[in-house]
Amino acid sequence: MTLDDTQRKKVAGWIADGMKLSDIQSRIGKELGLTMTYMDVRFLVDDLKLTPKDIDRPKPVLPTPPPAPAPASGLKTETAAAPEGSVSGVAVSVDQLAKPGAVVSGKVTFTDGKKADWYIDQTGRLGLAPQEAGYRPPAADVQQFQIVLEAELAKMGM
Numbered sequence: 667m668t669l670d671d672t673q674r675k676k677v678a679g680w681i682a683d684g685m686k687l688s689d690i691q692s693r694i695g696k697e698l699g700l701t702m703t704y705m706d707v708r709f710l711v712d713d714l715k716l717t718p719k720d721i722d723r724p725k726p727v728l729p730t731p732p733p734a735p736a737p738a739s740g741l742k743t744e745t746a747a748a749p750e751g752s753v754s755g756v757a758v759s760v761d762q763l764a765k766p767g768a769v770v771s772g773k774v775t776f777t778d779g780k781k782a783d784w785y786i787d788q789t790g791r792l793g794l795a796p797q798e799a800g801y802r803p804p805a806a807d808v809q810q811f812q813i814v815l816e817a818e819l820a821k822m823g824m
Contacts, residue, residue, distance in 0.1 A: 673698055674714060681716045756810040758784075758818050770824065774815075776807040784815070 669677065676697070680690050691707045694700050702710070711717075755777040765771040768785035774794070775781050780803065782796040792812075796803075803811070 669698075669700075669710070677710065678714060678716055681711060681714075687711065756807055756814055758811065758814045760818055760822065770819065772815075772818075774811050776803045776811070778804070778807075784811075 677690060677694070680693060685693070687704060687707050690711075691702055691704055694702055694707065757775040758772060759774075760770065760772040765783070765785055768787055769790075771783065771785040773781060774784050780796065780798060780801050782794045782801070782803070784795075785793050787793065792815075794803075
């Protein structure tokens with residue numbers, strides 16, 4: 667289906683105004699009396715050498731860890747910079763070779779210094795295998811672990 671120059675200018679104006687392709691599709695039907703599929707509209711915009719404006723999607727905000735409690739008077743506290751792959755002392759590493767049965771695996775060290783192996787299986791389930799039998803990390807550490815793990819896997823393109 668071809669449009670005349672006046673109709674093409676209208677479509678170009680709608681693109682410049684930031685309209686979505688689906689909105690342009692319905693507007694072509696209402697204002698120009700033409701029926702076009704979504705794919706036809708995509709091809710039309712491509713033929714006109716126009717680029718729809720992308721909608722800026724809000725980026726997720728990572729929660730900030732709660733402030734550390736104030737030390738008792740007379741006590742010294744030392745803070746070390748958190749290593750790469752860690753947030754608030756939760757450190758995550760990814761294995762070069764995944765453990766058998768896992769898609770990806772690695773190690774985590776929690777704020778209390780306890781360590782565990784982690785893995786994601788073929789169904790996408792996350793599992794933890796603490797080195798100390800019966801150990802359960804604090805809930806805040808688990809949340810931070812998931813945030814750090816997601817960031818580490820994103821760096822790897824996963």
